[in-house]
Amino acid sequence: MCSLIELRPNKDLLDADFSGYRLSLDPVPIYHHKLQEEVDHVLPSDDQYSFLHVKVFGLQNHLYGDPWARDDVYYVDKRWRVHKSVKNRNTDLLDGAMEVWEMPSNHVRKRGHYNTSLSFPSPELAVLADGAGTLHVVSTGSRIATASIGVLFSDEVCGKEKPFTIVDSRVNESCNRQEIHVLLQWVDQVKEQDEHVTFVTKLEWITLSKGEHQDWSLQCARQLSGVGGLDYAALEPGCCSLYIASGKPFHFDSDSESAVDKNEPRGSKMEETQIQYVWCQTAEDITVWVQVPEETSRADLNVTVDTNYVKVECKDLVLLEGSTWHCLESQCTTWALDRGKLEVTIVKSEQGLMWQELVKGDTNGKEVLAQALVEEMHQGLTHLCSDREVTDPSGNCAPAFNAQQLEECDAFPLETSLLVRLDARTHDVSHRITLGGHQWLFSVPVNVNSVRAICLRHDVDGCVWQLEPPQENKQWPCTHIGTFPAFGYVQASKQQKKFCTCAPDMSYVAVCEANRHVYIYQQPVAIATELRNRRTGQHVACTAKQQLVNLDSVSEVLGVHASFHMLYVLTVDTLYALRVNYSSSAES
Template sequence: MTSNLVELRPNRRLLDHGFEGYKLNLNSLPQHRFNLQSDVDRLYPDDIQYSFIHAKLFALHNHLVPDLWDHAFNFYYIDKNQQVRNITFENINNTIQQAIVYDVPASEERKSGNFNLCLQFPSSHLAVISDGRGYLHIVDTGTRNKPATEKSQWQTIHSTLALEGKYFVIVDTRVQDTDCKEVLHCLLQSVEQNEKHFNSVLTWITLENEGQGWKQVATRQIQGKGIVHYAAFEVGCTAIYIASDNLFKFTSDSERDIIMPSKEQPRQIIYTWLQTAEDITITLQLENKFNKNLLHVNVTPLTIKVSYAGKDFVNGKLSHKVDSELTTWNVQDNGQVDVLITKAESMLWDGLIEGGDSNGEQIMDATLVEDTHRRLAHLCSETEVTDKSIIALSTQELEECDAASEEDTVLVRLDATHHMVTHRVPLSVHQYLFTQQLEIQQAPALCLRHDVDACIWQPYPQLVNSDSWPIKHHGTLMAFGYVQSSKQNRKFITCPVNFSYAVVSEATRHIFIYKNTPNTDCQLRKRTEGTMKSVKVGQQNVINVEKNGEVLGINATNEYLFVLTQSVFLAIEVQ
């Protein structure tokens, strides 16, 4: 099975080439600051977690977890006592409620190699929690669309040592409901070291509940070198999407045997053919002392068959008609046989046999090649062009953020049934920026740089009875691709689901907010002429969060930007 190449073509209606950039707005945005009742649990990498994969998993871990199944401003984090705390923000009176909803079971003391705790909501009544020590907990949350102080306590309904003692983080979860059972898919990421480098290991575990409790029924493992930018389940859980700099492939599957694709055997050429506009010469080689009586040549206007001692050398339907009565062949003492067939019409053929023939190879006629070069000579020149009116591109005018990525990043669709890559999306010229959940039932969307802009792409399931993998352009953050690349200290990047603004958050000092709404009243003066020109510009707001401590989590909604630090919860009014 060969993979299909998918090209990302932005919707021109969602691009604005007249957008000039962002203008700094010195007006401060309203902020609401609240102290947490208990500090956020934060774990740092230890001496054995020194790879770039570890650094990314720890540094970019978002400790502020939104509940996408609840339309209210409900957020969760895990505190230093290993308790899940709920924060409900009331936007009417700008207050919050805080409450403990769950105590994570204490399996053992923390030790070297552990990860941060993870929390995800695969459905409106379930939560999946990893304790960073190797245990995975399935939790019944009950109804969550209530304020924090009115929620009931969550209950553990299943706990398992998921990866036989390996430590992991949760990448994605998805629930499938059928008439008789509930199926939970969990994608877990761990890190393994071999002799040369560190590998990212994605383990896909499947659990079922038929009314008598949860049990693990399947385990698949996908492995590759280096970091994983993006990984998510397809809606039907028949495939997985992975964006990375290196090839990832299935290494184990408890349900199906992994059949490695057989290597293609080198093509064995048993004859060659050379053509002019009038005729074709077919050449094949037999042994030195051969029996001429065993050589058979049969040419009709549309077919050809050349065989020796029962073995076919050339056999099939010709691409075009020939004059079979003019067919001749010549046999030499060294075993070389030349068959000359005359074309019915003067023309060059694309191939000898209709549909192609792997046993034959075309040899270009030297006179034909020379004639082609002669006819194209006017398009070539051996002298240097000295016309100074042509302005060449100066690489000195390029900035660092304009440089193409040196990493060969690719987004792939891995089919779980055949364990093969079905589709590939090259991302080398589309720098991966961040992930955003646009639709709760779909896979997370990807934000990719497109020239100076940033485009949000939503992958959808592969169409039934089709080789197409639809990836739709949903929105654009104007000039954000260029702007974010200049922020070398960026930690989190995000945007709301309506794409009205984008956010770049540093770890400790500033948060930059870029509002896309263009202001057409802005005017710029052209220095050479002194004339004024109206331009479209957005607004940039800068927020200093240094006094609140390091930013550990962030979430953008259409109206507010929520920020979590070690001991503070911030609600910033953006709109």
Template sequence: MFHTGVDVVQLSEDQYSVHHVRIFGLTNHLVLDQWNPNTVYFIDQHWNVRELTVTIDTQIDSPRTIFTIPDAATKRAKERLNASLWFPASDICVLSDGTGELYILSTVTRGASDAPRWKILWRGKVSEPAVRCVVAHASLRKTDMFSQSEDGSRTVDCLLLHIKKEEPTAEEENSETLNTETSFVTILEWLTLTRTAGDTPFSVSHHRQIKGKAAPLYAAVEETGRAVFIAGEGKYEIVYDSLKPVEKEKKDSEKDSKEAERDPTYTWTQTMEDLTVTFTVPQGTQKSDIDVVLTPNRLAVELKNGPALLQGPLFRDIDVSVSTWILEGRKLEVGLAKKEDEMLMWPEVVVGDQMGEYFVDPDQARIIHDRLAHLTSDELNPDPRGKNGGASSSSNCQMLEECDAYPENFSCMIRLDGETHQVTNSVNIGTNQWLFNAQLDPQKVPAICLRHDVDGLPIGNQESLPGSGNAWFHAATFNALGYVQASKRDKKFASCPPDTSYTVLCDCVRHVYIYRQPEGTMSPVKNRKTGKVVTEISKQQLVSLDCQDNILGMQTSNERIFILTSQRLYVIRVNDVTTATT
């Protein structure tokens, strides 16, 4: 039992948005040292960083104070967030005190019984004026993809997360659908701290700021320090860079209005057999002034001594022998005959050209309507029993289970380049529910576990060859984890160890659920009905703690699960499910 409890900061009255609940409402107060997986840390009510180490199986040393956050008496009385820390290297710790001050600490020989107290290498405010923030991720940068500098110089990238309230614009105030939640934005402060030589102090060499409308589900700095990975709803963009100005993108509404004001260069329509492209040429244009070149896969329409009206590769091949063009007054019509074996509806005439306007042919619209008529009805479910070829039974959203529900807004995983300020890669994960993040390798970015169908898939990042980009890989499969986690209404934390041999969920109070990967059986099991032989089975175990205190933190290693309450640390040895406390 601890003499002093865990330092816990509750949400205040002004922290009422979904952003605040997602980021600060479920803080994990326990931190595992990935370089020393037998050692965990937490911060007590006196702002002491306490270290606990497992020595023999589940025997735990007494908590040891390894560092005390300065000015605790005055700062703890202010409005603040929970203090947070991250280990980007085996001898460095990044700590935020929750009041706006950041520390880079020297942590030599962490986990050793005779390890010295941590020393401050750098201390400073995140920004001016100071903002309350937590550490989302920290990474020790590598000079290249395969080696680290040996001259004593070191670079640490830190992502610090906070929420800012923005006043609505005049356009938003006049909108009838103004939502108070939209006035809060998420800010990621991306700080780069550099030490040029072994004896010189750290200093802030680069500061960037990333803004998003929603709280990120995942945020991490790339190992090379060139970009950040962010998963979440909505758009994220770099809005400030201390070394170069940020070019603001024009609003989509402005782009759309300009495109709408621009007259189309041509109009076109199509049937299953052919296309007709129509141009308006200057008054007095003669046939001799027009040059039309048709090849099976290319079109060029030009006016002599004038610009090209349309040219480039066609979307599909055409039959040149029956393709024609005709000039009537100021109207130039080019007829393109589709090949008989490629009678498809084209989305465009020339690949990549958006200067034309498409009109649906009335006869073609009628044909399409007739083809789809059997799929619609004026009655609600007119043939529920399938008597006339309909479905055997009707289905509706009430038949879906809670665990089948996905977020309303689509989420994306992006790579945001720190030099160009542009999104270089983006993938839609809107139909893959986020489950948790896990550190599979201390020297790499954390893995993100997503739901796919009913399973959970941790997706990790591995080093790739220079110039080949970043490679994300499927690290493991947790069978039926999607259904399992949806059934746990009181679930607070979820995680898995680096070897992905199991996954663990814990409730707000007392209960810990362990789900192991399939293992071979001593004797095969046979299904009596199907005759299928099962050679592997998965074990599920429940651990009930002997107290009713709230669970404040959880961490996992390959051999142990660490559970932190307000007064105790529980250590569960996974191999034989034995529990020790301190």
């Protein structure tokens, strides 16, 4: 059965007293290198017009960071030459770029191809795709020293001249044999029209195995598809499962190692069962309605409510039974019967906590929103929609934000997004996290031994979550590891936003627009001197800085990468390095 996981932020990582970012006029040192050849940048053809194509082409990051060498970045030029950034040995600052490898031109670039892509599954291996259908696996040696490239594998793994991009890659040891797992993505056209759906997102999960003679061969190929766009996909450490965040569910189409059940995968959506009860919730309690025969009397009914258990019986028929999502105040339960309609009211033990389910794993119930809750939500958002500035009772302006910063992108997606764990052996969804109400912001590599961390909007904040493989209790750990105060709010005002990223230590977060502008938001830091608010007189213990950087180029921004104290930005013809959070003792 699919397990539902709830995202509960760590209150110790939230700052309820955050008063906003202060615009800093401190200059941000900028270093740049003019490229000898422009970056390889492919635009969609006339046949690639869907929203899925827009996401694949428009949001691809052309600047590739090395997880094992945080200050090293790579890009590919129009001649398919891979370049690596070069740092000055004395200053550790950007000093240019050097060519490290040239991909073979197996196919001439033409319309319909994808952009080149690059991924680093280990400290000594790299995986590259030419966007024309060929996947290359190369040995780089120690990339911290001078890299020496040697081709280990090269083939059209998805079919003859079938273009794709690389989403993720990982090295795994299985039965004393080294494996490379690579996740590929492309957009395919559906042959049979199905409710006007003409394009689907395809994922190809391939496994390469190292033989006795040090040669690499294709061992396994799994294919998945989904109607909607892809926000996030990652191979689980151990390579036995796949993590996917999307608006619509993905499912396995084929697996070369085991047959795929063509029926609807269990857990990909709730099974269509007859609704036996309806429930709604407020911040304090839950009301359940159950339809019973009109001739039913109170003596025929038995309602049992414990701390984390509920059971409703009508004569010998069990209408509702199981463990509740959270704890209850069992002594406060009331119920009434009126003309065949049983109404049970139970009180939450933790008020203000909204439940995802009434009974864990029970699909026989349907939740409806309480009218009072809807009105309360609208009332609470009124200040965000008003054209009047919000003031506190003393007449002072509200300290944090104003309604003019709200943009269309501040609204949540109409479709509820899902973050799921797909098991490679059973082809089913083993765990699921509902992201409804949590706007997707970005993903970033924080730990080389873990999947990319994800940043979601919670209220006005941006919360960073780290996913880990399930433990012995079969729970899927999703740990809240950091918070960017009010970032969910401030990023919504950036209409031209293209990329978001943060430092590995989460000391700063950056928003990069499509052209020129880069916004840097640094975490609050303690103030050594005495500082008080002139209006309220309150002592200010820490401040958070916002910095705006204007690049000296109008060329489109194609990529971004954040290290501990450098923010790299790639345009069509220039590589920039912005010096952020730098000190002589900073960790490189």
